[in-house]
Amino acid sequence: MAHLAHYKEAHPLPFVITHWINLVAMICLIITGFLIHFPVSGTMGVARGVHVFFGFVIFINCVVRMIMSLFVKSAPTGGTRKQTADFKSWLPQKDNRHQAGAWIKYYLFLKKDHPLSAKLGVPQKLSYLLIPILIILMFITGLALWTPTAGALAGFTSFFGGAMSVRIIHYFGMFVFIIFMFIHVYLANVEGTEPTKLMFFHKEHGGLVYDPDKHVIVGDDNLQPRNE
Amino acid sequence: MEQETSTVDFGSMLEARGVSRRDFLKFCGALAVAAGLSQAAAPRVAIALEKSVIGAKEGGLFPVLWIEGASCTGCTESFAQIETPDVGKIVLELISLNYSDVLSAGAGYSVELAKKQTIESGSPYIVVYEGGITQGFGSNTLRVAMETGEEILCHAAEHAAAVVALGSCAVNGGWMAAYPNPAQATGVQAILKKHNIGTPVVNIPGCPANPEWLMSVLVQVLMMGGAEALVAGDVPAVVKTLGLDGEGKPQGIFGQTIHDNCERRGHFENGEFVYEFGSKEEELGYCLYPLGCKGPQTKSNCGVTMWNNRRSWCIQAGSPCLGCCEANPNDPGDNWVEVNTPFYERHRDLHIGDWFFQPTVVAGAITGIVALALIIHGFGMKKSGRTDGGAPFEQRRAWDVKNPDKSIGQYEYSIYEDNDPVVLQKAQQEIAKQYEQATEEVAEAAEAAAEIEEGR
Ligand code: SF4
Ligand code: SF4
Numbered sequence: 249m250a251h252l253a254h255y256k257e258a259h260p261l262p263f264v265i266t267h268w269i270n271l272v273a274m275i276c277l278i279i280t281g282f283l284i285h286f287p288v289s290g291t292m293g294v295a296r297g298v299h300v301f302f303g304f305v306i307f308i309n310c311v312v313r314m315i316m317s318l319f320v321k322s323a324p325t326g327g328t329r330k331q332t333a334d335f336k337s338w339l340p341q342k343d344n345r346h347q348a349g350a351w352i353k354y355y356l357f358l359k360k361d362h363p364l365s366a367k368l369g370v371p372q373k374l375s376y377l378l379i380p381i382l383i384i385l386m387f388i389t390g391l392a393l394w395t396p397t398a399g400a401l402a403g404f405t406s407f408f409g410g411a412m413s414v415r416i417i418h419y420f421g422m423f424v425f426i427i428f429m430f431i432h433v434y435l436a437n438v439e440g441t442e443p444t445k446l447m448f449f450h451k452e453h454g455g456l457v458y459d460p461d462k463h464v465i466v467g468d469d470n471l472q473p474r475n476e
Numbered sequence: 477m478e479q480e481t482s483t484v485d486f487g488s489m490l491e492a493r494g495v496s497r498r499d500f501l502k503f504c505g506a507l508a509v510a511a512g513l514s515q516a517a518a519p520r521v522a523i524a525l526e527k528s529v530i531g532a533k534e535g536g537l538f539p540v541l542w543i544e545g546a547s548c549t550g551c552t553e554s555f556a557q558i559e560t561p562d563v564g565k566i567v568l569e570l571i572s573l574n575y576s577d578v579l580s581a582g583a584g585y586s587v588e589l590a591k592k593q594t595i596e597s598g599s600p601y602i603v604v605y606e607g608g609i610t611q612g613f614g615s616n617t618l619r620v621a622m623e624t625g626e627e628i629l630c631h632a633a634e635h636a637a638a639v640v641a642l643g644s645c646a647v648n649g650g651w652m653a654a655y656p657n658p659a660q661a662t663g664v665q666a667i668l669k670k671h672n673i674g675t676p677v678v679n680i681p682g683c684p685a686n687p688e689w690l691m692s693v694l695v696q697v698l699m700m701g702g703a704e705a706l707v708a709g710d711v712p713a714v715v716k717t718l719g720l721d722g723e724g725k726p727q728g729i730f731g732q733t734i735h736d737n738c739e740r741r742g743h744f745e746n747g748e749f750v751y752e753f754g755s756k757e758e759e760l761g762y763c764l765y766p767l768g769c770k771g772p773q774t775k776s777n778c779g780v781t782m783w784n785n786r787r788s789w790c791i792q793a794g795s796p797c798l799g800c801c802e803a804n805p806n807d808p809g810d811n812w813v814e815v816n817t818p819f820y821e822r823h824r825d826l827h828i829g830d831w832f833f834q835p836t837v838v839a840g841a842i843t844g845i846v847a848l849a850l851i852i853h854g855f856g857m858k859k860s861g862r863t864d865g866g867a868p869f870e871q872r873r874a875w876d877v878k879n880p881d882k883s884i885g886q887y888e889y890s891i892y893e894d895n896d897p898v899v900l901q902k903a904q905q906e907i908a909k910q911y912e913q914a915t916e917e918v919a920e921a922a923e924a925a926a927e928i929e930e931g932r
Pocket of ligand 1: 734735736738739740741743744762763764765769770771772791796797
C-alpha cells in the first residue's frame with residue numbers, strides 16, 4: 249500500500265458530472281456507431297437518432313468541461329486538499345517534469361518504485377490532451393456525414409478526400425476512443441479501485457499526503473477524525 | 477403568322493420522326509426535371525426547344541466537338557443507344573456535331589479538318605470531352621492525328637465557349653486514375669488549370685454519364701439563356717444559368733445523394749436490410765446498405781431521372797449503387813473506383829504498397845493487440861505486487877538526484893528524509909542491536925577475564 253490519499257478536492261462535483269456524461273455518451277455512441285456500420289434488423293432509425301443526439305451531447309460536454317477548467321478549482325495532485333485552477337493540472341506541471349522516462353520505465357517493470365507525479369502521470373496527461381482534439385475531430389467528421397450539415401462542410405469533406413475518407417476517419421476515430429477507454433480504465437483501476445470510487449461517487453480514501461508546493465510526500469492520512 | 481408557320485414546321489418535324497405532340501411535352505417535362513426544374517417548367521422548355529429548332533433551320537446551329545480522350549466510349553454508347561425514334565434525338569438536331577470520333581460519318585483527314593475549321597472559325601462552339609487525359613509516358617498513351625490527348629484537349633478548349641466534361645473519367649480520371657494509375661490519368665478541369673486555360677468547365681460525372689444529363693445541360697446552354705452568356709464569355713452568368721456547384725457540376729442533378737431519393741429508403745429507415753443476394757430479404761426489395769450500397773455518399777439524381785429511357789436504374793434493378801458519380805474534379809484520388817471498391821463492402825480498401833485491407837481488419841487487430849497487451853501487463857502488475865495500491869513511492873526523483881542544484885522536490889520536507897518514522901525506527905532497532913552486541917562482547921570479555929583470574 250503506497251498510494252496517495254484520495255480526496256474529493258481532486259474531482260470537484262462539476263467534473264464528476266461531466267465525467268458521467270462522457271461515460272454514458274461514449275458508450276452509447278460506440279454501440280450505436282457499430283449498429284450503424286453493421287446494421288441489425290430494426291435498429292437503424294433508433295441507432296442513428298441516438299448517435300446524432302449523443303454526438304452533440306459529448307461535444308457540448310467537452311466544450312463545457314474545457315471552459316469550466318478555466319475557473320473551477322481542483323487539486324493539482326493526489327494526496328492534497330489544496331486547489332488551483334483546473335486547467336493547470338491539464339498542462340505540464342512542475343511535479344511531472346523529467347518524469348516521462350520514469351513512468352515508462354515503471355510501466356515496463358524497469359523501475360521498481362512508483363514515480364512521484366502530479367494528478368496525472370505523464371502518459372495520462374498526453375492522452376487527456378488528445379481526447380478533446382479527438383472529440384472535436386469526431387464531431388466535425390460526424391457533421392460532415394450528417395445530411396443536414398454535410399453541405400456546409402463540403403469543403404472539409406473534399407479536403408480529406410471525399411465522403412468515404414471522412415467515414416473511414418470517423419470509423420478509425422471510434423477505435424482510438426475504444427483503445428483509449430481500455431487503457432484509461434485499466435490504468436485507473438490496476439492499482440486498486442479507489443480512484444474510480446472517488447471519481448464516480450466522491451468516496452474518499454486515506455493514504456500518503458503530498459505537498460504540491462514542495463513536490464514531495466510529507467505525511468500520512470488515515471482519514472480518522474482528528475482532535476483539533 | 478410567323479408563329480403559325482413555325483408551329484406547323486415543328487409539328488411536321490415531330491411527325492416525321494413518329495413523335496406525337498403529347499410525347500414531346502412529356503419529354504420536355506422530363507428534361508425539366510433532369511435539369512433540376514419542376515415539371516411545371518415543361519412548357520418553357522417546349523417553347524425554347526421549338527424556337528431553337530426554328531432557329532436551327534435558319535442556320536444558327538451551335539457547333540459541338542465531341543472528343544474522345546482516354547475513354548471506353550461508353551458515354552457515347554449510352555447517348556447513342558436510344559433505340560426507338562426518340563424525342564431525345566431532337567436535342568441532337570439542335571446542335572451541329574462537327575466532330576465525333578465515334579459518330580461522325582467522315583473519317584481521317586476530312587473530320588480533322590472540320591474540327592480545325594470549327595476551332596479557327598472565331599465563332600463560339602462547345603466541346604464535349606469524354607474520357608480521361610493521360611499525362612504519363614509524355615502523354616503518348618493517346619495520340620490522334622499526330623497530337624497527344626492532352627494537346628487535343630488544350631487546342632480545342634482554348635477557344636471554346638465551354639467544355640462539358642462528360643463522364644467520371646473526364647471529370648477526374650475515373651477508373652483510369654485508380655491505383656496504381658501508371659498513365660497518370662486526370663480530368664479536364666485539372667488539365668485546363670495546368671495550362672492556364674480559363675474556359676468554363678461543366679462536369680457531368682457518371683460511368684457512363686446519363687444521356688439525359690447531357691441533354692438537360694445542352695438545353696440549358698443552348699436555349700435557356702446560357703448561350704448568350706457563353707458567347708459573351710460571362711462565366712458567372714454561365715455558372716448561374718447552369719446552377720453549377722463548387723465542383724462545376726449542375727446542382728439540380730448532383731445536389732442530392734442517391735440515398736435522398738432512393739425508393740428503398742423506407743426500408744433503410746425501418747432497418748430492413750438485404751444481407752445476402754438470393755435471400756428472402758432481397759426478394760422483398762429491402763435496402764441494400766449492408767451489401768455495400770454507396771447511395772448514402774454518392775450525389776446524383778439517378779433515382780429521379782432513371783436510366784435507359786426511364787425504364788429502371790441500378791437500385792431498382794437490385795444492385796447496390798456503386799457510386800459511379802463520385803468524382804472530385806480537383807482530386808484524381810477521389811475517383812469512384814479508388815473510393816468505392818470493393819463494391820460490395822461498406823468501406824473502400826486501404827493499401828500500403830500492394831497490401832490491401834479493409835479498415836475494420838486493421839482497427840480490430842490493433843484494438844485486440846492493445847487489449848491483449850493490457851491483460852499481459854495486468855499479470856505483470858499482479859506478480860510484482862503492484863495491484864494493491866501500487867509500488868512504494870520513489871523517495872527522490874531520478875532527475876533530481878542527478879541535478880541536485882535544480883531539484884524540483886524540496887526533499888528536506890519529505891517524510892522519507894531523517895524525520896521519517898520508518899527510517900527512525902530502523903535506526904533505533906539498529907542501535908539497540910549494536911548495543912546488545914556490545915553488551916554481549918563486554919560480558920564475554922568479562923567472563924574471559926574471570927577465567928584467566930581463576931587460572932592464576
Ligand atoms: S439501397 Fe442504398 S441508397 Fe437506397 S436506401 Fe438503401 S442505402 Fe440508401
Ligand atoms: S445508382 Fe449509383 S451506380 Fe447506378 S448510375 Fe447512379 S450513381 Fe452510378
